Amino acid sequence: MKRQLLKYYKLLIFFICTTLFVCFSQVVIAQSNYQLGTQGKQRVELIVGGDFIVTMNDAQPIISNGAVAIKNGKIVAVDTRNKIVASYRADRTLPGEGMVLMPGLVNGHSHSAMVMFRGLADDLALQDWLQNYIFPAEEKFVDENFVRIGEQLACWEMIRGGTTTFVDMYFEPDVAAEVVDECGLRAIIAPSSIDFPSPGFQGGMMRLLRL
Secondary structure: OHHHHHHHHHHHHHHHHHHHHHHHHHHHHHHHHHHHHHOOOEEEEEEEEEEEEEOOOOOOOEEEEEEEEEEOOEEEEEEEHHHHHHHEEEEEEEOOOOOEEOOOEEEEEEOHHHHHHOOOOOOOOHHHHHHHHHHHHHHHHOOHHHHHHHHHHHHHHHHHHOEEEEEEEOOOHHHHHHHHHHHOOEEEEEOOOOOOOEOOEOOOHHHHHHO
8 A cells, every 4th residue: 555655656746847847848948939039129118009100200101000119218210010029129018909109299279277167158259258257267266276186187188189298378387387297298388367367466467558
């Protein structure tokens, strides 16, 4: 009985050792294949693909099934997906299947934090809308916290829609600049002053101009 158990133990140990050897060999082979596959490739942080790449350069070609390689936050190569993958290896890859990859959109005129007033008043003449609804609401509600929350929402919507740069004119510009920086967007930001009592300004601009 003891001899039979010893025999079974030996067979079990042999089976375990063989299995470990096979698994280790497969890992070594896989690692070797990976090293051979990546040998000579330039390392980048990110590769972003797309069914179509809109380059927007002087020739303005549109690349089908393309990709972009990014290193240190800068684009280092734009080409077909196969050529990019053959030349670069990335820490992270976004395949972009079913998507178009293009430069970010630019919004040339915005008052971003005003997203907080969305739906307050619609389908009105401009001066009626401003003088009787928006300006009074700004006098009552706008402060640093209002601008911060509104700017965060606006930045989220712009990122989601592909806008990466915008020109913004509104109250509390320092707060707006902080939010834009946190969100990773780019903006040209300026303060607002209107002929109506508003945050940081008591109105009377037209009276001062007449003087």
